[in-house]
Amino acid sequence: MASSRKTILIVDDDTDYLFQLKFHVEKMGFDVVTAESQREAENILKNIKPDLAILDLMMENEDSGFILSYKLKRMYPDVPVIIATAVSAETGMSFGISSEQERQWIKADLYMEKGIRPDQLHREILKLLKV
């Protein structure tokens, strides 16, 4: 069954968040590939097509997650993307995901608050993977 395991790409510049998320997602039974920056993720995507990607919003730049999502969707339109952000809830700063226009441009499949519980995340992942 090993070949049927799904691979999830997690990108976050906070190494602790990355560590924790990898821990949880691996426990759910997925293979995890991680990157700590938009640049690193772009290199990984050249060689690997993940089944799903979870991207942090603010990395090298405030909007690295958006840009990465855009590029990923252009390479692999069928790969679902979750954008994880702590920013909007904590600071009230919307970072431009509020308007319909930007949602259309960004084309992430889900916006997730970073405090989400692992079991909720698991449900969302299964929903997006349609399993």
Added chain:
Amino acid sequence: MEVIDILVVDDEPGIRSGVTRILRNFTVSYPFLEDDIGFNVIEAATGEEAIDIIKHSSPAVVLLDNKLPGIQGVEVLQFINENHPDILVMMITSYASLELAVRATNIGAYDFVPKPFTPQELKSSIENITKHYFLRRMTRKLHREGKQVRFQFLTVLSHELKAPLNAIEGYLKMMQEKQAGNDIDSYMDFIDRSLARIQSMRSLIMDLLDLTHIESGKRQRTLREIDLTLVARSAIETMTPLAIQRDVTLTLQTTDPVIMLADSDDMEILLNNLISNAVKYNKPGGWVNCSITKSGLEVKLIVSDSGIGIEPEDIPKLFQEFTRIKNPQSKNVTGSGLGLSIVKRVADLYGAKIDVQSEPGVGSTFTIVFPLPGSDTLNDGI
């Protein structure tokens, strides 16, 4: 494609359906926008109905006939001006009442289109008003960004303060739920990582206190003749434990006391930041040298190191708040991202110039030149 809502208010069903038909497949594009713009037409037969729709959803543009069965178009226009000034109004009017149209534009309508109109006339009017809509939106956005630098600092700061709390909370929850089993040893990694985050949060708070000192300093700063070499010596002593831990040699190169008029707290903050950076972004067996010299009407402070260096394209970003240059070499170095912006602020207060020379993999040299009083460049603010 972005779609904007257009409300057409006219008691003639033919006009309404005509507008809907003309705009259904019409798109416009502007060089300053990446996406094409499409239109969604909403219809209202009376002014009352229009106001009701506007109350619930704000369309970007309203095409408004003046002659309506109940309240007149001008009254709808007034309602929009008073309650939704962002909505752009275009009056639809017959040639006979051009005078009214002019009056309407005087009281806030953006434009008018005389009827009967051809599809092309409507399209070009819509193209024009949409362009205005987006240009205005972009201008406002830029305006907000310019005005809200301080706000931005605080929001980024709260993010920087919450990130370590979230990380620590995450580890504690994993431990609470015994996610890695019952053996305490399985959690050592979590504990070490939590402690590291607490440490970096503490250094961020210290940097914030420094920033507060600098910002409030215009009132509280005490300028005295101080010996900069003594301040440097004390900064080096502070950094020595860290330098030993990292196997970096710290040296101070100076011969005589260098006396200048300054606040010793300011100078300590500046030197601590420069020297701690030089130690942190170094390599085992490396060195940091601090030299202070006085010549003529200036004091020159040089901190050079054998560290990891900075890529040329990253140098302009160095002094921005919360900028941390991320690369594999700097990945394990903790910092608040405020150090060099603090250095810059202190230097600015004293009218000092900062120069950075750096070669990746070889090292960096930060030179700060303070003008001395008499050279007439000392900042009046201090």
